[in-house]
Each structure stands twice: as C-alpha cells, then as structure tokens.
Amino acid sequence: AQDGDAAAAAAAAPATTQDADDQPQEDKPHPGDDVQSPPRVEDAEEDVRDNELLDTEEAEPTPEDADDEVAVDSSAPPVTSPPPTSEAPDEDSTPVAAESSPASPPPPEVSPPEVPPPEPAWNRSAPDWFKLGVDAYLSEHWDQCSRALENAIVEWHFFRRANIDCRMRCGEEARRAAPLYPEDVEHLHFVEEMVRATLCILKCKRRAFRGHATPDALPSAVQRTFRNLKPYEYLQLCYYQTKQTQKAASAVFTILSHDPENEIMRHNFKYYLEKPEIDANNLVNYEAEKFVSLFSQGTDAYYAEEYDVAVTNMEASIKEFLKANDECRADCEGPFDQGWLPDFTSSIANHFVYCLKCKAKCQSKLSRLNGEKYDDFLAKHFDYLQYAYYKQGNLKKACTAAGTYLMILPADTTMLENVQYYKSLPKVDDTMFQPRPDIVKFVKRQSYEDNLLTYIADEFVFEEKDDTNEIPSAEEIYKDGIRVTPIKKGTIKVLTETKVQEDNVIPDVPNNTQAQETIGQHQDVQDVSNGSQKEMASNSETYFDTNLQGLLAQLTSAIHRPLYNLKKEDELGGVNRFVIDGLAEKTECERDGYNGNKSPHSPQETFEGVTLGKAALMMNFNLIERSILQLFLNLSERGKNIIASYFRIPQKDLYFSYTHLVCRSAKPGKSFNSSQFSHEIHADNCWMLRDGDCVKAYPAYYWRDYSALLYLNDNFKGGDFFFSADMNGNHIQSSIQPKCGRLVGFSAGIENLHGVNAVEQGSRCALALWFTLSPERAEWGRFLTEQVITDIENGKEPKQDVLQNLRKLVQFDLGKAQSQMLYKSSDHEDTLISDSYQDN
Numbered sequence: 001a002q003d004g005d006a007a008a009a010a011a012a013a014p015a016t017t018q019d020a021d022d023q024p025q026e027d028k029p030h031p032g033d034d035v036q037s038p039p040r041v042e043d044a045e046e047d048v049r050d051n052e053l054l055d056t057e058e059a060e061p062t063p064e065d066a067d068d069e070v071a072v073d074s075s076a077p078p079v080t081s082p083p084p085t086s087e088a089p090d091e092d093s094t095p096v097a098a099e100s101s102p103a104s105p106p107p108p109e110v111s112p113p114e115v116p117p118p119e120p121a122w123n124r125s126a127p128d129w130f131k132l133g134v135d136a137y138l139s140e141h142w143d144q145c146s147r148a149l150e151n152a153i154v155e156w157h158f159f160r161r162a163n164i165d166c167r168m169r170c171g172e173e174a175r176r177a178a179p180l181y182p183e184d185v186e187h188l189h190f191v192e193e194m195v196r197a198t199l200c201i202l203k204c205k206r207r208a209f210r211g212h213a214t215p216d217a218l219p220s221a222v223q224r225t226f227r228n229l230k231p232y233e234y235l236q237l238c239y240y241q242t243k244q245t246q247k248a249a250s251a252v253f254t255i256l257s258h259d260p261e262n263e264i265m266r267h268n269f270k271y272y273l274e275k276p277e278i279d280a281n282n283l284v285n286y287e288a289e290k291f292v293s294l295f296s297q298g299t300d301a302y303y304a305e306e307y308d309v310a311v312t313n314m315e316a317s318i319k320e321f322l323k324a325n326d327e328c329r330a331d332c333e334g335p336f337d338q339g340w341l342p343d344f345t346s347s348i349a350n351h352f353v354y355c356l357k358c359k360a361k362c363q364s365k366l367s368r369l370n371g372e373k374y375d376d377f378l379a380k381h382f383d384y385l386q387y388a389y390y391k392q393g394n395l396k397k398a399c400t401a402a403g404t405y406l407m408i409l410p411a412d413t414t415m416l417e418n419v420q421y422y423k424s425l426p427k428v429d430d431t432m433f434q435p436r437p438d439i440v441k442f443v444k445r446q447s448y449e450d451n452l453l454t455y456i457a458d459e460f461v462f463e464e465k466d467d468t469n470e471i472p473s474a475e476e477i478y479k480d481g482i483r484v485t486p487i488k489k490g491t492i493k494v495l496t497e498t499k500v501q502e503d504n505v506i507p508d509v510p511n512n513t514q515a516q517e518t519i520g521q522h523q524d525v526q527d528v529s530n531g532s533q534k535e536m537a538s539n540s541e542t543y544f545d546t547n548l549q550g551l552l553a554q555l556t557s558a559i560h561r562p563l564y565n566l567k568k569e570d571e572l573g574g575v576n577r578f579v580i581d582g583l584a585e586k587t588e589c590e591r592d593g594y595n596g597n598k599s600p601h602s603p604q605e606t607f608e609g610v611t612l613g614k615a616a617l618m619m620n621f622n623l624i625e626r627s628i629l630q631l632f633l634n635l636s637e638r639g640k641n642i643i644a645s646y647f648r649i650p651q652k653d654l655y656f657s658y659t660h661l662v663c664r665s666a667k668p669g670k671s672f673n674s675s676q677f678s679h680e681i682h683a684d685n686c687w688m689l690r691d692g693d694c695v696k697a698y699p700a701y702y703w704r705d706y707s708a709l710l711y712l713n714d715n716f717k718g719g720d721f722f723f724s725a726d727m728n729g730n731h732i733q734s735s736i737q738p739k740c741g742r743l744v745g746f747s748a749g750i751e752n753l754h755g756v757n758a759v760e761q762g763s764r765c766a767l768a769l770w771f772t773l774s775p776e777r778a779e780w781g782r783f784l785t786e787q788v789i790t791d792i793e794n795g796k797e798p799k800q801d802v803l804q805n806l807r808k809l810v811q812f813d814l815g816k817a818q819s820q821m822l823y824k825s826s827d828h829e830d831t832l833i834s835d836s837y838q839d840n
C-alpha cells in the first residue's frame with residue numbers, strides 16, 4: 001500500500017514554487033520555502049556544529065574594520081575594559097559589558113579595596129551572589145567574580161523554575177478539582193479555581209524555597225537584571241581575565257543568542273573567535289531551551305533524509321516548545337504593584353492585562369534560535385512533519401500535520417496545494433486533516449488574546465493634552481498594563497507597572513558620608529570665579545551672548561527674576577558647562593527649612609539631605625510649611641528650565657531623575673586642610689576604573705544626562721565647586737564659589753569631572769538636580785509629591801496610597817544599607833495571603 005501511495009504521489013505531484021534542487025525529492029509535497037537553512041543549535045550540554053552567529057564573515061575583521069580597531073595589535077582585545085592585568089601591559093581594551101547594565105544601587109564613591117573581600121558563604125540569594133560578583137569584578141578579583149556570578153545564575157534558575165513549577169502545577173490541580181458547588185453561578189467556578197490555586201501556590205512555594213537564601217519573590221528590577229542576562233556580561237569579562245576564554249566566548253554567545261543586535265557583544269564575539277584557542281564548534285548557549293537542539297537535530301535528519309529521526313525530533317521539539325511556551329506564560333504571572341488602589345474590577349483587569357502583555361511576547365521570544373528569528377516557528381514543525389510522515393508512508397499523520405499547519409497559517413498556498421495533492425490520494429478523506437487538539441487550543445487562545453490586546457489598545461486611549469511642561473504621567477512612561485491617558489496633572493493615574501517605583505527607589509545619590517571620608521589631594525586650584533564677580537543688574541542683558549539672550553530674557557520674565565553673570569565653556573575650561581546667577585532670591589535661600597534653625601536635618605551631621613519626597617511627607621506631617629515644599633519644586637523647575645534652554649533640549653524631553661537638597665557642614669572643632677575634598681572628584685553618570693575608563697554601567701547612575709547645582713548660601717568657608725581635568729585634581733579647570741541663586745549646570749559624563757572642596761566652617765546648602773533623557777528614569781518622588789500638593793491645594797486629604805508610596809520611597813532614600821535594600825523584596829508581597837496565612 002505504501003509503495004502504491006508513493007507511486008501515486010510521484011504521478012500526481014502538484015506543481016510548486018519550490019526550488020526542486022533543495023528538496024530530497026522534487027516531486028513530493030514539501031515544506032515551505034523558508035526551511036532551507038534551519039539553524040543548527042544546541043542546548044547547554046551539547047556541542048554546536050555550525051551556527052548563524054558563527055558566520056565567519058562577521059567574525060573576521062574586514063580591512064575597513066581594521067581601521068576602527070582601537071589597538072594596533074590585532075590580537076589585542078577591543079573597546080573599554082577593566083584595568084589590564086599583568087598579562088598584557090599594552091591592553092587598553094578588552095571585551096566589555098554592555099552599556100546599560102544592571103540596575104542596582106551604586107556603592108560609595110571610594111576606590112576598590114586592595115584586599116580581596118571575604119570568601120562568600122555558600123548560601124546566598126541570587127541577587128546577593130550577583131552583587132558579590134559585580135563587586136568582585138569592580139575590585140578585579142576575577143576568580144571570585146566568575147564563581148559568584150555562576151552561583152547567581154544557578155540561584156536565579158532555581159528561583160524562576162520554582163515559581164513556574166508552582167504556578168503551573170497548582171493551576172492544573174485547581175482546574176481539575178471538583179467544584180464546591182456543581183453549577184457555575186456567576187463565574188464562581190473561576191473564583192474557586194483561583195482560590196484553590198492560591199492556596200496551592202503558597203504551600204508549594206514554601207516547600208520549594210525552604211532553606212534557600214533566595215526568597216520566593218524578587219523586585220522586578222532585580223528580575224530584569226537576570227532576564228536580560230546581565231550576569232553573563234560581567235561573567236564573560238571575568239572568564240576572560242581568568243583565561244577561561246572558551247567559557248567567555250560561550251557567555252558572549254549566550255547573550256547574542258538572546259540579543260543578536262548587541263553591538264558590544266558582537267564586537268567581543270568577533271574578538272574571541274579570532275583567538276586560536278577558541279573552538280567555535282564548541283560554544284554553548286547556556287540559556288538555550290530544550291527544543292532548540294531537538295528542532296536542529298530534526299531538521300538535520302530531515303535534510304539527511306532520515307525521516308524516522310526527523311519525526312522523532314520534530315515531535316519532541318513541538319512538545320518542548322509548547323512546554324517552554326507554557327512556562328514562559330507562567331513566568332509572566334508574577335506580582336504587579338499597581339501603585340494605586342484601583343477598584344476590585346479594575347485591579348483584576350489591570351493585573352490580567354499586565355500578564356497578558358508579557359505572555360504575548362513569549363512566542364516570539366522562543367522563536368529566536370541562537371539569535372536567528374523564525375517566523376511561524378511552530379508551524380514550521382508541521383511543515384517538516386507532514387513531509388517526513390509522508391515519506392514514512394504514514395499518510396494519516398501527514399494529513400493531520402498538514403491540517404494543523406493550515407490551522408496556524410490558513411492561507412499558505414503551498415500547503416493548500418499539498419492538501420489538494422493528499423486529497424487526490426486513495427484512502428485519504430477530509431476528516432484526516434483535522435488539526436491536533438492541542439494546537440487548536442493554542443491558536444484559539446492566541447487569537448482571543450490578540451483581539452483583547454487590540455481592543456485595549458484601541459479603547460483605552462483618551463484625548464491627550466499637549467502640555468509640554470507637564471511632568472510625564474506614569475502611563476506615558478509605562479506602556480504595560482492597561483494604558484489610560486487622559487488624566488489631569490495631579491490626580492491619581494493608572495500606574496501600569498512598578499518600574500517607576502523600583503527604578504527610582506534605587507538610591508540616586510552618592511553616599512556622601514563615605515565620600516567625605518575619602519580625602520584626595522589637589523594642587524594648583526585656580527579660582528576663576530574668585531568670589532567677586534561683577535553682578536549685573538536686571539537691565540544688563542547685553543551681558544549675555546546673542547543667541548542665548550532671547551531665551552534667557554524669556555526665562556527671566558517667566559520666573560520674574562533677572563538672570564545674570566552667565567559664564568560659559570570658554571571661561572570654565574571645558575565643554576557642556578555653564579554657571580549663571582539669579583536663579584533664586586535671598587528670601588528664597590533664607591527660608592527656614594533649608595539652613596535655618598528649623599532645619600530638617602540634625603546639626604551634628606556633616607552631610608544632610610532632604611529629597612523631594614521626604615519634604616512632601618514632612619509637609620504632610622506639618623513639619624514644614626507647604627510654601628517650602630512649593631519653593632523646593634519651583635526652584636528645581638527653574639533649574640530644569642535653564643538646563644533645557646542652555647543645552648537646547650525640548651522641555652518635554654528632559655526629565656528630572658533626582659532632586660536633593662543637601663547641606664555639608666564643617667564638623668565642629670575639626671580643622672580642615674584647604675586641599676581636602678568634601679566630595680571627591682567624580683563624573684555623575686559613569687564609574688571611573690583605575691585605568692581611566694569611565695564605565696556607563698552599574699554601579700554608576702548611568703541614566704543621568706545633565707546635572708545642576710543651585711546654591712543657596714555663602715555664609716561658610718571653603719566648599720568651592722570645581723571642574724577638574726583628571727581624577728587627582730592636578731589640573732583644575734575652574735572653580736565656582738557657591739552663593740544664593742548661583743547655578744552650575746553641566747553634562748553628566750566624564751567630560752565634566754568635578755568635586756567640592758572641604759567645607760571648613762559653617763554649612764553649605766545646595767539643591768542638587770539630576771536630569772535624564774530617559775522617561776523611564778523620571779523621578780518617582782516628584783510624581784508623588786505633585787499629587788500630594790495638588791490634593792492639598794484643592795482642599796483634599798492627600799491620598800493614602802500616595803502617602804504610603806512616599807513613605808516607602810523616603811524610607812528607602814534614608815536607608816543607610818542602600819545596596820542591601822534593593823535586593824530585599826519588600827515591594828512584592830503576596831498580600832492576599834500574608835494576612836490570612838501566617839504559618840505552615
């Protein structure tokens with residue numbers, strides 16, 4: 001019978017668009033055009049043979065590339081790096097970690113320790129291991145770095161796996177359970193299912209996480225760090241430094257499989273592949289899913305015409321793909337801090353949509369095989385299968401596979417032709433094309449979810465106001481969850497994701513207490529401002545250069561205040577910097593609450609700070625007047641205006657990232673050497689390595705783009721701000737003496753190294769402002785503060801959830817153990833459970 005089928009097939013094979021040469025047999029139904037070069041992939045345990053990413057054309061430097069190489073020696077590693085080890089004295093560039101690195105709090109601005117940190121205890125949480133690894137990286141303890149990061153990844157895998165397993169298992173168990181009441185009244189079966197699953201998940205997690213240092217919930221900033229494979233970025237460098245080059249290359253390969261466009265990793269990959277000791281066929285994608293190797297083996301077998309093997313592997317690949325997809329979906333069902341207190345219905349819908357948006361990405365995420373993106377990856381399996389089954393003589397399964405393929409891609413002409421062909425065969429009837437039930441379910445669910453997401457995108461948009469000065473609303477920044485756009489400034493908005501909170505909960509201010517302890521030396525201080533600048537009155541606008549004049553006049557009238565005494569780059573000895581006076585009046589500078597007796601800080605401290613959020617809370621508790629908070633806001637807005645004007649940034653593109661009122665005071669009875677620093681030389685958005693590279697990555701506040709300091713007083717000794725050409729302070733470019741209303745503004749990168757001289761007497765107060773062009777880094781505390789103010793202005797009580805968020809934020813800002821805080825998962829608790837279910 002099989003021979004007969006084959007003969008019939010040969011006789012009646014349909015015409016196709018397929019290139020006959022590519023087919024094992026040219027006259028048979030065949031997979032679609034785009035299956036000719038399946039990716040060869042592998043999973044973590046197995047070897048890779050050849051791969052998209054191993055394309056030698058990319059791996060080898062072209063002559064054009066050669067010009068771009070930093071190092072003359074082509075064997076020298078590329079781009080910025082941790083400091084060279086003894087191994088390569090001329091190495092000014094090694095593989096690097098990607099730009100945007102893990103969001104975590106920066107360590108104090110001190111040099112890395114000279115002695116290795118103590119060996120870690122074995123039982124640490126994933127983020128603790130990660131932090132240890134990064135600290136080891138920064139202090140150049142490479143062995144410890146790689147060990148810690150490997151452990152971080154193991155712990156992360158455990159965390160992710162345990163959560164997924166519990167959710168999946170409990171979901172299944174709850175679905176299967178007999179309901180407490182047979183009839184489904186008003187969706188109560190659904191509610192019962194959720195309640196059952198909740199109880200089950202709770203117990204399941206308790207069991208799974210018992211004895212583990214990693215808690216069963218991690219802040220989403222931490223999770224993102226792991227999901228974006230940040231540990232591998234550091235790991236590859238530490239492997240490289242410990243001469244484990246093959247592993248380093250595999251770590252890079254892993255990142256590229258996930259993010260093939262990552263320029264820095266491509267560069268590094270190329271660098272590794274040129275090394276003789278690298279075995280390109282033995283690279284491991286440490287994060288590969290199981291189906292990747294099955295699919296690859298399946299296609300290999302298919303083209304080798306080993307159809308039995310092809311069928312086995314393709315079937316297994318489908319199973320694993322569906323499983324990976326389910327796991328990815330379960331992984332999406334994490335906590336969601338809505339940031340406000342929505343109604344019951346809104347709350348459910350919002351969380352549901354948040355998960356749905358995450359789930360919608362699963363398929364395409366999984367369809368990227370070692371970097372190469374596959375369209376209709378699942379359908380492809382059935383394309384191979386229908387032909388392989390056909391070749392096996394299993395017409396029934398071939399037809400099912402063809403029908404299943406068409407369920408996913410109903411308009412595929414080649415497959416429609418194949419079906420026609422199959423139908424022409426004896427023993428084939430229409431019922432044989434019934435698609436597989438699991439795939440039917442899969443496709444239907446996807447269609448429904450797509451419709452739902454489209455509906456939400458279309459319907460939840462209201463008229464958007466075009467007020468460029470308005471602080472961006474949370475939903476303008478955060479696109480997940482249900483997006484609602486129309487709300488007036490100052491009202492509670494639909495906060496659609498927790499990012500705002502978490503990112504801004506990351507302390508954004510250097511630990512200045514520590515900074516003060518690190519005293520550097522500098523000579524040749526030239527005080528170009530020398531404290532006796534001619535202050536121009538309001539009518540002396542001619543003092544400004546022509547193109548800025550109009551702008552400043554406008555600004556001046558807007559804030560009813562003359563600006564004067566502008567000093568620009570040429571006078572300040574560098575780029576992207578300026579100083580201007582008149583941003584605040586004496587009466588504003590002298591308000592209690594800044595540096596008067598009712599100062600919110602304790603007078604013994606040498607460094608005191610108030611964030612906007614804390615000021616808002618203090619006002620709420622009547623510790624300061626509302627007008628002080630308003631002044632705080634107004635002054636900072638003025639600072640933002642002038643920064644945007646000077647650097648020609650549209651107001652709407654510039655966001656506050658942090659606002660801090662800081663006073664540095666001389667310690668009573670302590671004598672100061674005038675060459676000591678109050679704040680050592682630093683750049684605001686990058687981390688200086690010892691070799692002079694400034695890394696725009698953790699632990700720096702790398703999202704900062706511009707900085708401003710608005711000074712509030714001058715009744716103190718010392719405390720000059722200065723720009724420096726180097727980290728030692730041997731080349732001071734200019735210095736600025738603080739005084740009320742004087743603002744210094746500059747771009748936040750390495751081009752503007754700066755510091756503060758020791759305050760020898762009295763107290764020096766300034767409003768420190770940092771700005772970012774990244775909306776997702778917009779200042780959360782400001783958003784909350786504005787809500788409080790608006791409510792109060794309207795005679796309302798500030799909303800409880802806003803105050804609660806402020807409290808969380810302030811507590812965080814004040815926390816001395818900043819770095820630990822990020823990793824403590826206080827923000828994501830299964831609140832449904834914690835009250836009612838305390839013990840085992």
Ligand SMILES: O=C(O)CCC(=O)C(=O)O
Pocket residue numbers: 510679684709721754755756766768
């Ligand atoms: O207070 C100052 O003048 C500068 C402070 C500073 O550079 C900083 O906090 O990053």
Ligand SMILES: [Fe+2]
Pocket residue numbers: 682683684707754
């Ligand atoms: Fe700074």
